[in-house]
Amino acid sequence: MRRNGYERIPLGFNRRAVRASASVTREKNTIHALFEVDISEPRRLIQTCFAETGEKISLTAYVVACLSRVVREHPRMNARNTLPYMTGKRTVDTI
Numbered sequence: 001m002r003r004n005g006y007e008r009i010p011l012g013f014n015r016r017a018v019r020a021s022a023s024v025t026r027e028k029n030t031i032h033a034l035f036e037v038d039i040s041e042p043r044r045l046i047q048t049c050f051a052e053t054g055e056k057i058s059l060t061a062y063v064v065a066c067l068s069r070v071v072r073e074h075p076r077m078n079a080r081n082t083l084p085y086m087t088g089k090r091t092v093d094t095i
Contacts, residue, residue: 009076 011019039059046057071077 007075 042059042062046059046062049055049057
């Protein structure tokens with residue numbers, strides 16, 4: 001269902017389960033995922049960009065740019081849970 005430019009999609013079982021778990025642990029500091037990533041290729045790309053253009057790019061800026069592209073390609077990654085629907089947002093908020 002589309003409304004004011006937003007798309008509302010019923011939540012699947014997995015999304016409802018994650019939401020229920022998050023509401024129970026809302027008052028606690030919970031780590032949902034912890035992982036390591038090899039950043040040697042992004043660092044090389046950043047250094048190459050600096051060598052070619054003289055423009056300094058931080059690793060944070062690189063990650064934000066990558067995440068914004070993912071959200072553009074997969075809008076459900078930036079959706080808000082409004083039970084029983086998932087509502088897609090038009091913008092990406094970064095901190």
